[in-house]
Amino acid sequence: MLDDTDRAILNRMQDDLPLTSHPYAAIADELGIEESDLLARLGHMKEDRVITRFGPFFDAAAMGGAFCLCAMAVPAQEFETVLTKVNAHPEVAHNYERTHRLNVWFVLATETPEGIATAAEAIERDTGITVLQFPKLQEFFIGFRVAA
Amino acid sequence: MIDAKEREIVEALQGGLPLVPAPYRQVADNLGLEEDDLLFRLADMKSRGVIRRIAAAANHYKLGMTSNGMTVWDVEDTRVADLGPQIGLLAFVTHCYERPRALPDWPYNLFAMVHGSDPIEVEEKRAEIAAILGDACRAQDILYSTRILKKTGLRLKQKG
CATH class of the missing domain: 3.30.70.3460 (Alpha-Beta Plaits)
Incomplete structure (x- = not known):
């Protein structure tokens, strides 16, 4: 089951990740948790398939498709x-x-x-x-x- | 359009961004790029709309949202631009689009995907949408998905 921190992470991670060298550290700061905790929780949510994918959403039309x-x-x-x-x-x-x-x-x-x-x-x-x-x-x- | 280097970047990131403290550096290393160069290119791809956002895709089924309905609405053309964003703002709507009608088979021009824990909840949310659309809506329907028949992500054809 997801706890409150997982839910806050899930909501935040559906918005844009910054294009900076340590983007997860920036998000962890926003949420008031450790970067290592954020990464571990994201890893678990991916393993459990709560998050099906994490990464760039590409627009096929903008790529010419x-x-x-x-x-x-x-x-x-x-x-x-x-x-x-x-x-x-x-x-x-x-x-x-x-x-x-x-x-x-x-x-x-x-x-x-x-x-x-x-x-x-x-x-x-x-x-x-x-x-x-x-x-x-x-x-x-x-x-x-x-x-x- | 994208150039050859951008295509390599798309292919490298189709599977997702690594969950490590410096994910872009790892991807850049694999592509033989400097991290700054990759970040610059990604920012450029975002500004052109090739990348919409870098984010998580949530699995509604795993979150207990096991019922999903594609609600469809016949909304007066002149009012879609005004009403569409109000529907898109609803927290339980994941996708909301204006699409062309296909008369006479299909009179609906506004599509909103609604998620709920059961069909009763989905119907309640459908009623919320109906209330917002009001008299601009002339007809409506809801299509429940009964089976996933195929699901693959975006795949680029391999080139050269």
Whole structure:
């Protein structure tokens, strides 16, 4: 279980880490704990998979690539067959089954903006099912916070 | 766009930043760079938006947030820019985007991912969003994820 210090760390670490030589020491100072304690707790939270990853969040679009949320309405009787075909495309990053007629929701990640349409068309050809594309127009983000 | 050296930096950091007192120095050593040079390049990549932030990704399931719903809303176009940030500010919303509608199948243009410890809590939070959107919202739905079908991180193709 997480104690109050872990929760404070988790909330703080979802914000930006400074670009300084000893960034963890700076965060530890802010939180009033030792750097070694911070690093040990972060290590434990990573081992326990409370933190799935710690590091830079890259923006594929800013690197010249693109992301796009897509959805398909896959009939139940073909579900596994279609799923195998969809997931075989390396551009398919995350893929979730959801409770809706549009029941398969995945993110395409490609190295060029044109790659999105190409990948979506390839999936449509493989499966015979329309791929609806929902690219982000605006992002309104703040992040998740645990009760501290 | 990124240059060849930046691509090396992205590849070196895709797995995460080391949990050691001087993490950038360790990464710089591995890349054959000076620490200051790496820090300068990282700052530049941040200013260009290539790096959004250097931070932890929390696992909602492990935090007891085992129920998550993608709430979707048909909000008047002229009011999305004003209302979107208010939804994004809510502590239980992890992702909030304006996206295009796909009529007639899909009338919704605002997406907000909501996390809770159970579906009842998620529904309460959905009601909070509905209250903020008020009469700007013409229709809404919620999609629960029932299964993770695939999950891989961002992968750069190996080049040369």
